[in-house]
Amino acid sequence: MNAAPIWAAFRQAFAEAWAGGAGALLPLGFLGGAAVLVPLGIGSDTETLKAVGPGIIWVSLALSSLVTLERIFQADVEDGTLDLWLQTGAPMAAVAAAKTLAHWLAAGLPLALASPLLALMFQAQASLDLIAHLGLYALGSLAFFFWGGVGAALSATVRRGGLLISIIALPLYVPTAIFGSLAMTGGIGSDGAPMLLAASTLFACAVAPYAMAAALRLAAD
Amino acid sequence: MLCILWGLWQGLWIVPKDDYQGGDIMRVMFIHVPAAWLAMVSYSGLAVASFVWFIWRHELADIAAKAIAPLGAVWTALCLATGSIWGKPTWGTWWQWDDARMMSVLFLLFLFLGYMALRASMDSRQKAARAGAILAMVGAVNVPLIKFSVDLFTSLHQPASVITADGPKMAAVYLTPLLISGLGHALLFGGLVMTHMRTEIRERRIARLTAQALEG
Numbered sequence: 472m473n474a475a476p477i478w479a480a481f482r483q484a485f486a487e488a489w490a491g492g493a494g495a496l497l498p499l500g501f502l503g504g505a506a507v508l509v510p511l512g513i514g515s516d517t518e519t520l521k522a523v524g525p526g527i528i529w530v531s532l533a534l535s536s537l538v539t540l541e542r543i544f545q546a547d548v549e550d551g552t553l554d555l556w557l558q559t560g561a562p563m564a565a566v567a568a569a570k571t572l573a574h575w576l577a578a579g580l581p582l583a584l585a586s587p588l589l590a591l592m593f594q595a596q597a598s599l600d601l602i603a604h605l606g607l608y609a610l611g612s613l614a615f616f617f618w619g620g621v622g623a624a625l626s627a628t629v630r631r632g633g634l635l636i637s638i639i640a641l642p643l644y645v646p647t648a649i650f651g652s653l654a655m656t657g658g659i660g661s662d663g664a665p666m667l668l669a670a671s672t673l674f675a676c677a678v679a680p681y682a683m684a685a686a687l688r689l690a691a692d
Numbered sequence: 693m694l695c696i697l698w699g700l701w702q703g704l705w706i707v708p709k710d711d712y713q714g715g716d717i718m719r720v721m722f723i724h725v726p727a728a729w730l731a732m733v734s735y736s737g738l739a740v741a742s743f744v745w746f747i748w749r750h751e752l753a754d755i756a757a758k759a760i761a762p763l764g765a766v767w768t769a770l771c772l773a774t775g776s777i778w779g780k781p782t783w784g785t786w787w788q789w790d791d792a793r794m795m796s797v798l799f800l801l802f803l804f805l806g807y808m809a810l811r812a813s814m815d816s817r818q819k820a821a822r823a824g825a826i827l828a829m830v831g832a833v834n835v836p837l838i839k840f841s842v843d844l845f846t847s848l849h850q851p852a853s854v855i856t857a858d859g860p861k862m863a864a865v866y867l868t869p870l871l872i873s874g875l876g877h878a879l880l881f882g883g884l885v886m887t888h889m890r891t892e893i894r895e896r897r898i899a900r901l902t903a904q905a906l907e908g
Contacts, residue, residue, distance in 0.1 A: 621830060625823050629813045638806040639827060642799040642834060682830045689822045
């Protein structure tokens with residue numbers, strides 16, 4: 472087995488994230504914009520903002536992952552990169568996983584890193600909790616990127632597949648969103664929520680690459 | 693069809709009024725519960741058919757999946773609508789975002805719609821079948837989540853009361869019409885799926901014969 476194409480895919484996705492406009496700054500800007508608009512839209516009542524803050528960040532994470540993933544495989548289909556990958560004989564699931572992971576490092580992780588700052592904007596108390604939440608956001612966004620990658624791979628050949636990727640990926644985001652917000656709000660049955668969140672993320676990382684690979688082989692036909 | 697009518701008639705007029713549960717409105721159960729069962733079963737059917745097609749490439753499995761999707765969406769929507777109608781007088785709300793079961797069924801509906809949208813967006817039948825199969829199999833994660841959502845998370849819904857470890861927990865006077873109504877819904881669903889499949893098979897045959905005629 473030749474690992475070079477996998478590494479190349481990783482590097483390519485990482486470089487892509489900083490090139491050509493739709494880079495890693497786009498989701499960050501999206502996240503910031505959403506977070507700034509919310510207090511303007513619902514008023515600046517401290518208690519309200521405190522209550523909705525963590526959830527708003529989850530929603531923004533999910534949406535910004537969709538925004539940035541929309542074209543992740545489309546360009547490879549268009550310029551023939553995908554065909555070359557298939558010819559090298561490298562396992563397609565590994566290539567897809569490498570590309571998604573690189574994309575998450577460039578565009579997903581910064582979102583999680585920005586979360587304490589946003590939480591402070593939503594009147595959260597500055598405490599170590601924010602750092603723990605950062606970890607949860609990072610975990611959850613990894614699942615968002617992998618499921619979103621499935622949607623992106625499935626709609627790779629579709630012109631203007633933006634709506635399609637949303638409707639495909641959103642149902643898959645449900646477990647992550649549920650466990651993620653449970654882990655933060657501390658309601659009933661939230662004791663195991665961080666573990667369940669980790670489990671659903673691991674599941675996404677295990678299953679999604681194979682679904683992506685199947686979808687990409689289909690796109691290359 | 694007869695089973696549905698009989699189940700409805702039983703449910704609406706014969707079954708004693710359950711004062712504890714808010715009187716006449718509980719009669720919605722005889723539509724709501726079968727619809728919910730079918731919503732879950734039909735998605736399972738979609739996933740299994742997709743799996744079979746993906747592994748063995750048997751054309752009938754794809755035809756079945758294609759037929760199930762719109763019907764499953766209809767029954768899922770029916771389940772949500774009747775649930776809303778039932779929930780308003782009983783729990784005082786049309787919709788409760790905290791309720792895990794409502795949420796998971798809503799996303800089941802989105803899965804059905806997404807499946808159909810994805811199939812419609814592909815330019816060839818073979819591609820539509822493959823893309824749809826991938827999505828249906830990935831989305832199958834949701835089904836157990838729905839089934840056990842009332843036991844896992846807090847919910848307004850009661851825990852399982854028909855299929856439990858020690859038999860049904862309902863009085864026979866409710867259970868019998870409920871099961872018959874369920875059977876009726878299942879038969880109607882099955883019949884419609886068969887009709888869709890027959891139509892699809894004929895359409896494909898027409899396409900093939902037309903192609904042959906053009907060549908010959």
